[in-house]
Amino acid sequence: VMTIGQFAHASGLSAKALRFYGEKGLLIPDEVDEVTGYRRYAPAQLRRAAMIRVLRRMGMSLPQVGEVLDNPDRCDELVARHRDEVATRYAAQEEAIALGRATLAGYDKPFPVETRTAPAQPWVAAVLDVEPGAPQTEGESARYNAAFAALALALQAAGNAPAGPFWTTFHAGDDGFDGQLLLCWPVSQPVGPDFTVDGLRLRHGVLPERREAVVRLSFDDPLVAGDPSPDPAPHPGLLALMEHLDEAGRAGGDEVRQVGVLDEDGTPCAVDITVTTGPIA
């Protein structure tokens, strides 16, 4: 039997840690004096204390340590799992740091914001319900492409083929929980309510003659092309656009259009984030 101080010295744990482990039930003193509260530890407890120390040094939490102590036969497995978790966390942090450096570099240098005037433009859109927080999965992406293609074909068949690159806009729902994505094609002629496409919910309208501010997010940009991190930081281009709107005295509440940009091969190579800054003076 040893006092807490002797046991602390022998085990390499602090007396405070020993009291804490006792309180948590991880390492109960061999006996506790009823009157004085003095804790007494047995030499046979040194093994457990040493294991706790080693496991804590590995970075395990106390519940994890307890799990290992409760399942000595699975010790190796649990330790290996912990090592893998640590490695995974480190890899994730490394990636966050690399991505963060790129983002900060983008914030550091001015991002080009183009301003231009645009003529009135009729459009037709397919409406899709989406959850805004949902990640951009492969399946969703295919769904969008199919809807765009079906709408384009129907417009072509109606003799009112798309008159330029498509765009999308997002309308948050009232509850902010889900929302609607509009997949828009510009058309030469406004369509009437009699234009329908099987399986698609349509909407249509006309963008008025207007001034616009645009930033181009290229798919060559690693911040755009990289595998989508969950809940990413604002892209430098979006920041630049916000600041442009601010300096122009416009609130950011206007509708944002994401206009597809194709290269000469017709493959998507960028997206133009486009906001209306006002009517033509």
Added chain:
Amino acid sequence: VMTIGQFAHASGLSAKALRFYGEKGLLIPDEVDEVTGYRRYAPAQLRRAAMIRVLRRMGMSLPQVGEVLDNPDRCDELVARHRDEVATRYAAQEEAIALGRATLAGYDKPFPVETRTAPAQPWVAAVLDVEPGAPQTEGESARYNAAFAALALALQAAGNAPAGPFWTTFHAGDDGFDGQLLLCWPVSQPVGPDFTVDGLRLRHGVLPERREAVVRLSFDDPLVAGDPSPDPAPHPGLLALMEHLDEAGRAGGDEVRQVGVLDEDGTPCAVDITVTTGPIA
């Protein structure tokens, strides 16, 4: 100007985090309503908010984030330093896990404890003052070897050459802060108080006829040979020795001798941790 909710949405930070950052002075709202306490944020603050978010995602603490924001020109340097710190911490944890696994494996299987009887043994020792917490530096090690050698030579010259392998014992000082290391040679004849060696403080005595328990820590053991980790966990052999003493009904307070073990070439290859378990029955 935006409400905290709008700004939170735009920056990707939570309203709670924004309040916290305001409280800490990291990101002060553009204005705070005197009456209602409502916070208002300006679009121009989005850049700072985005940077905070990115830096936090990298795993920086808020003081570190503040340092980066205060020194935008050193941003790259500070981020690189953070990355290196993270990598260093991870490497240290990886090493702790590897070392811990080896230690746990040692705890898992029984460690051999030898018991034996030993005859009475006169000894002479050089006394060195040491700080017990101090790491085993190169310089200290050389000092010990020099003292051992000087003592052995003097004994030889006095016709009382070492009669076996050397050992060391450690006596903690009264204050527990420093202590004394005894470097001992066994001798055939007890020495008198007239035996002195220049530059060495000597002590001498006789080990009585006794029973001993011994564990051998081999230098081949990675737990023994590995670079000395600061404040290492108890070696499985020491644990086994403690438990042996416990079962034998002996407290662990007896003097511990660390006896050098040489291979056939005369180079040190192990150390025998030796404790007295009692007189010969």
Added chain:
DNA sequence: TTGCTCCTCACGTCACGTGAGGTGGC
């Protein structure tokens, strides 16, 4: 008897999250 150890609170750490309870703004 004097130090030393041991005891039990209580508070601090770090960056917020999670309610509780109440009010302002559309």
Added chain:
DNA sequence: TTGCTCCTCACGTCACGTGAGGTGGC
């Protein structure tokens, strides 16, 4: 008017470290 947002406490997290103030044991 009803919801919704916003406000300010206050508490919890994790594994102890750091005193404060008081007592037991040699």
